[in-house]
Amino acid sequence: MxxxxxxxxxxxxxxxxxxxxxxxxxxxxxxxxxxxxxxxxxxxxxxxxxxxxxxxxxxxxxxxxxxxxNNRALETFFVFLDLVKRGKKVRPGIQGNEIVIEDEKIRIYAIDESSRISVKDLYTLVDRSIKQGYRVIIALVDLYGDVTYYEVNKMDFQKIEKKSEII
Known part of the structure; x- marks a missing residue:
């Protein structure tokens, strides 16, 4: 119907x-x-x-x-479909490959397994999302439409200072 x-x-x-x-x-x-x-x-x-x-x-x-x-990739549909089947209340995000789980403040970025994402772009996505109060998940869609989810966090490393000692 x-x-x-x-x-x-x-x-x-x-x-x-x-x-x-x-x-x-x-x-x-x-x-x-x-x-x-x-x-x-x-x-x-x-x-x-x-x-x-x-x-x-x-x-x-x-x-x-x-x-x-409309810049909405098919990978985004596979992730959307998977999340709806799992009972999540989702909506498409601002970017073409972005999905938001509304009740949980999670942003999901769908990419296919052959895509490349630079460290700089990944850092920008994570930084922007965290500043807005969202958790970030990368959804990797394989050739068969199966989805694997990876949570991505931002880490700060302490600066390592080199000691110059002569032995």
């Missing part, structure tokens, strides 16, 4: 109709924007019908392309 109708218009997804439980669970409002990851999840779980301006229903491939156009 379809609980949600989402319209794709001018490169954006808009909520036309949704049940109260879906609106509450994902923070949706009538005529408001719908994040592509949420739209993909709802379509994947057969809870949503996504239609274009000509009332043609979009398939999952078309919704995946919409996600990619």
């Amino acid at each position: 379809v609980k949600v109708i989402i319209r794709y218009r001018n490169g954006k997804l808009y909520l036309e109709k949704a049940s109260t439980d879906i609106k509450n669970r994902f923070g949706l409002s009538e005529a408001g924007d719908v994040d592509p990851i949420i739209a993909l999840y709802l379509a994947y779980s057969s809870n949503a019908k996504i239609i274009d301006s000509e009332n043609k229903e979009l398939d999952l491939d078309a919704i995946i392309r919409i996600c990619e156009e």
Whole structure:
């Protein structure tokens, strides 16, 4: 049974109709924007019908392309799906690969197993999140869509001073 109708218009997804439980669970409002990851999840779980301006229903491939156009990678969907299955109340974050577990103040960054992240970028993500009161988790998505979670913390090391002693 379809609980949600989402319209794709001018490169954006808009909520036309949704049940109260879906609106509450994902923070949706009538005529408001719908994040592509949420739209993909709802379509994947057969809870949503996504239609274009000509009332043609979009398939999952078309919704995946919409996600990619909006800088939402498929890895993010796999992590989102895994967390929802585990009963977490999640929402997409600001960045394309970011997911937030609302009740637990956790930010999760989804990356695929072949991605590289520099130490500087990782430090920036962790530092920004910790300053905002969030724990940071890196979700590594493998080739088969399986997700492994790694918590990342910031550490300060004491400076080691070299003693110059001549023996």
